[in-house]
Amino acid sequence: MNSKEERLQCQKLWAKNKYLILSHSSKIYLEIRTYLKQEEVSIVKVNEFIKQAVSLPEDKGQVTNALHHVWGYFKKFATKEEKDYFFEMIEEYHNNKYKIEDLIKEVKHLLKKYPNKYLEESTFINGG
Known part of the structure; x- marks a missing residue:
């Protein structure tokens, strides 16, 4: 190569x-x-x-930072309710009410409504 x-x-x-x-x-x-x-x-x-x-252990601050970046792909399209729910989920993730998998599931839900090829191909969203 x-x-x-x-x-x-x-x-x-x-x-x-x-x-x-x-x-x-x-x-x-x-x-x-x-x-x-x-x-x-x-x-x-x-x-x-x-x-x-x-290989690093899960760090809620790092996960939150990544999710904020991911949200940028939806901010022009998502409703106020979707935004509020997503950010509430992130807050509750810090309180151990949700796991990272729950947040990824919500991102996938948003991707069904607001498709984005770049995000859909991301290993953060869809694994390896």
């Missing part, structure tokens, strides 16, 4: 995994972004970053 193809593969891998990574570590998220700006990039290195991020 030439460096141009490798860069393209790295960018595709990043696009699919960026919210999953963000949900685990904003530090690693920023490290990958910076890494991908380099002249030479490696798919192996990007995969190492991803593995490093997902």
Whole structure:
């Protein structure tokens, strides 16, 4: 694979995994972004970053940050009630009333109503 193809593969891998990574570590998220700006990039290195991020324990603050980014795809379309419910769920997630899976399920519900190919392909929403 030439460096141009490798860069393209790295960018595709990043696009699919960026919210999953963000949900685990904003530090690693920023490290990958910076890494991908380099002249030479490696798919192996990007995969190492991803593995490093997902090996970290669940951090509600990181998950919330990722969910806020995901919400950005719905904010122009969703109703006030949908927004209020989503953010209430996030708040209740911090109180252990909901699990991350419940929030992902709600995102999938919103995606049925407001399709978005980019989010639908995200490993954060649909797993590997």
